Amino acid sequence: MTNQAVTELIERSHRLGADKKNTNYAGGNTSAKGTATDPVTSQPVELLWVKGSGGDLGTLTEPGLSVLRLDRLRALVDVYPGVEREDEMVAAFDHCLFGKGGAAPSIDTAMHGLVDAPHVDHLHPDSGIALATAADGERLTREIFGDTVVWVPWRRPGFQLGLDIAAIKQANPQAIGCVLGGHGITAWGDTSAETERHSLTIIDTAARYLAEHGRPDPFGPPRDGFGPLPRERRRALAAALAPTARSIASQDSGAQGRRMVGHFTDDERVLEFLAGSEAPRLAALGTSCPDHFLRTKVRPLLLDLPPDRPVEELTARLRALHESYRADYQAYYDAHAEPDSPAIRGTDPAIVLVPGVGMFSFGKDKQTARVAGEFYLNAINVMRGAESVSTYAPIDEAEKFRIEYWALEEAKLARMPQPKELAGRIALVTGAASGIGKATAARLAAEGACVVIADLDAAKAEAAAAEIARGVGASAQNTADVAVGIVADVTDEAAVQRAVDDALLAFGGLDLVVNNAGLSLSKPLLETTVADWDLQHDVMARGSFLVSRTAAGPMIEQRLGGDIVYISSKNSIFAGPNNIAYSATKADQAHQVRLLAAELGEHGIRVNGINPDGVVRGSGIFAGGWGAQRAAVYGVAEDDLGKYYAGRTILKREVLPEHVANAVFVVCSRDLDHTTGLHIPVDAGVAAAFLR
Incomplete structure (x- = not known):
């Protein structure tokens, strides 16, 4: 019979994951602590159930949970070798599994296990990340929430971040959660319902503040000629440009006999962003939340011509910009790669932005491409919020590189099944x-x-x-x-x-x-x-x-x-x-x-x-x-x-x-x-x- 804590956890996860204002696809994780009977000793044992690596809250099922013994997980504190050997702790989680352990534990498992609360939510809401990426996010968090939500400076996800948040929870008994600089939010509570309420309080309070205090033109005044084309014209132009955009996104993979699949959206929020005078500056800054740029790459390729130019001129400019993009990405890799870094995964963009027309996003299959587009839309929402009350200031590129070329991420990619014969076709x-x-x-x-x-x-x-x-x-x-x-x-x-x-x-x-x-x-x-x-x-x-x-x-x-x-x-x-x-x-x-x-x-x-x-x-x-x-x-x-x-x-x-x-x-x-x-x-x- 399913444990009541597990039932409540899955139901809470579904409610939170069903609304994109709360978290992005496959982003964040939820957890619950409780007891079960150890079949070896017949004694009760304290367990942690937490969403496993790669799952999605909106569709989470019990097999998608990692199940760990809390006593063993907490004992890892005594053997933690420090930030420089952070990655070793993920392998250590395997020694804490209860029974077969369920899904593979995620990098955020320590946060859920070490925070002294029966229930924990870690989410990536646009409103929360807008505060997390604002240049004065710490001040804004204090102004909006007082001492009920605590600011946590940026730290790469992992065991040390779990220790940091556990210490903050202990030092701030009045707090219901925290804003993680450059990243997202975490909330906790004594019951599943209270934790969900705390998560939504942080998300909705931040959103109300941004709506009430934000300036009306966070992307700057519209650029002449860069506004949206009429719907039929922009859809026709999108179809005309799609083959060029796909060629750009597939140059490296095409050389290996693979192709990228694309997704197109002309969502009004994308068109508004691309029309703004600040779009070139903001696009160049890239995304911040790790879930975002892992799927959208460090930054998009942005066409710098208005959409009324001849198609041949637009395609020629896209190809010229692509060459610059590839050189810049290679320089980004070369600047930050260590001798043991994974090999470069390609220098083509995952996101191609065309003012007045919309956004092309690319991935190994349609779902990956669609989700990449959803993530960049999340990033646009984040930029809007941060720029409306402050200045958008994502984590620096060295930190982005550490996550994009994380050995753990590379290992996750290596575990994926081989593509089928016609994948990408x-x-x-x-x-x-x-x-x-x-x-x-x-x-x-x-x-x-x-x-x-x-x-x-x-x-x-x-x-x-x-x-x-x-x-x-x-x-x-x-x-x-x-x-x-x-x-x-x-x-x-x-x-x-x-x-x-x-x-x-x-x-x-x-x-x-x-x-x-x-x-x-x-x-x-x-x-x-x-x-x-x-x-x-x-x-x-x-x-x-x-x-x-x-x-x-x-x-x-x-x-x-x-x-x-x-x-x-x-x-x-x-x-x-x-x-x-x-x-x-x-x-x-x-x-x-x-x-x-x-x-x-x-x-x-x-x-x-x-x-x-x-x-x-x-x-x-x-x-x-x-x-x-x-x-x-x-x-x-x-x-x-x-x-x-x-x-x-x-x-x-x-x-x-x-x-x-x-x-x-x-x-x-x-x-x-x-x-x-x-x-x-x-x-x-x-x-x-x-x-x-």
């Missing part, structure tokens, strides 16, 4: 709400790709995207981190441009296009109308051309290579009866593969085709009447059509959508990264369709 699949397209999108997502489900039916596309995302473990709230559904009529040039723009805004770029949208009408020559011919050519020949042409521009600009895959057909090779419009269109697609492979190869973009046949079950085309038509041609019952097709193959096997999806994955994988212009038959063996 962004795929657009047309006709993907059903059949081969849906199966292909699902396989790509299962291999780590972010997928855009494009279909004529928006509702079906969105439903398919949600189903695919849940199928790879995404929560109901975060399906858009894996897959999004969009409407797309591939015969319409403007609609195709909107679809590609939607993909760029959803995930920051585009790496993999699957031209799958299709339909078919089975008629003999004399019954095939011009409308029949035009419809099939418009969807498959024209549609594939429009999608490939529109996607190729961003893919070239990214400088990361990519893949375009055509779902053609056995019919592109084999001349079957009563099928002239469909087969001629598929032959057109097959030759587009060869033409584009020859043209796009210099940009590292591979173009290949898949030639399926007889995909009956799960196929949208067959369900739309094609199956009945083909069954009539071959003189079999429609329900037996799959069996009929299997029987005429060399392998005597029925082809399913999943088999086509497998071929798409293989041709886009590293194992075939030297292959382009290839057509892969997925037909269980049709000798008449052998390529020759």
Whole structure:
């Protein structure tokens, strides 16, 4: 049975973590002390339950708690070797675990165990960090709270900080918590409810003070020409700039065969910050709270041109600024690295800011990119608060470096699982709400790709995207981190441009296009109308051309290579009866593969085709009447059509959508990264369709 203290701790954590004003994603930790029975001695033992490393308060579960014996944790005080050997104490926590110990203990475990209070919260609220990063934060804390909240000068998280706060709690029995310089807040109490109340009192009191006493233009007067563009214009410009921004963020990782995934926001708070005359100064100062800059890097890349300049001028300036950024970051690393520091992790920015347009944030996957953007928005809120009542003064760069290149952080990164084959890849699949397209999108997502489900039916596309995302473990709230559904009529040039723009805004770029949208009408020559011919050519020949042409521009600009895959057909090779419009269109697609492979190869973009046949079950085309038509041609019952097709193959096997999806994955994988212009038959063996 779950201990009551644990139940209350998890419930408190959920309430605090549900509101971003209280703490950032995966930031801060909560704890409770209580007793349990030691199964070895049958005697009660005092324990500490504390949120483990890397967890999130809003979604915390019992397995996400570290469980430690308090007597052993407190005994570490007697063997603490001092600040210079601080990191050794994290390994020492493992010797304090109760039973299997639950989640890995975080660096803040000592704070929770050493503070003499049954319940402790350590949080990263924007209002609290605004005070913590104000140049006169100590004075402001005293003015706002009197002696009920105590100022703690900056100290890197760890055992010594736990000792400091424990001493402050003991010396200030009237206090309910403290403000940690450059970092956040800590609160305590005798009960879970009291501790939560104390945390919220500190957060809300600080926020009220900033609102009542802060000046109205903390970011300075607006700069002429740097204000927000109208929404449609800024979204269009964001889509146009996204490939350049992603190229910038992925230069180092791209050289290693990986890519960054992006997130875009034009939140009004971001736009207000970027319009202000103080934005260049504040952006250069970087973030302060360790959780912030670990995810956003020491500072962002800020475009210094107004948004009304030509796109070519904006992209050229972004690339020039990128070179300066890389040199500055290398200098930052060189200035602070010690002989035993971890190797530099790359010199590209994680945050790219475009005045009048918004913010691009990047990470190894969509969630990481989205969270990085949320953290920089937290930083903007912090800057606003600090500048409104004082001057923003984050911790110095030497301290930032010590945390960014902390050996403990490096060890945490090393423990992360290896990325899947298509991690970091962004795929657009047309006709993907059903059949081969849906199966292909699902396989790509299962291999780590972010997928855009494009279909004529928006509702079906969105439903398919949600189903695919849940199928790879995404929560109901975060399906858009894996897959999004969009409407797309591939015969319409403007609609195709909107679809590609939607993909760029959803995930920051585009790496993999699957031209799958299709339909078919089975008629003999004399019954095939011009409308029949035009419809099939418009969807498959024209549609594939429009999608490939529109996607190729961003893919070239990214400088990361990519893949375009055509779902053609056995019919592109084999001349079957009563099928002239469909087969001629598929032959057109097959030759587009060869033409584009020859043209796009210099940009590292591979173009290949898949030639399926007889995909009956799960196929949208067959369900739309094609199956009945083909069954009539071959003189079999429609329900037996799959069996009929299997029987005429060399392998005597029925082809399913999943088999086509497998071929798409293989041709886009590293194992075939030297292959382009290839057509892969997925037909269980049709000798008449052998390529020759």
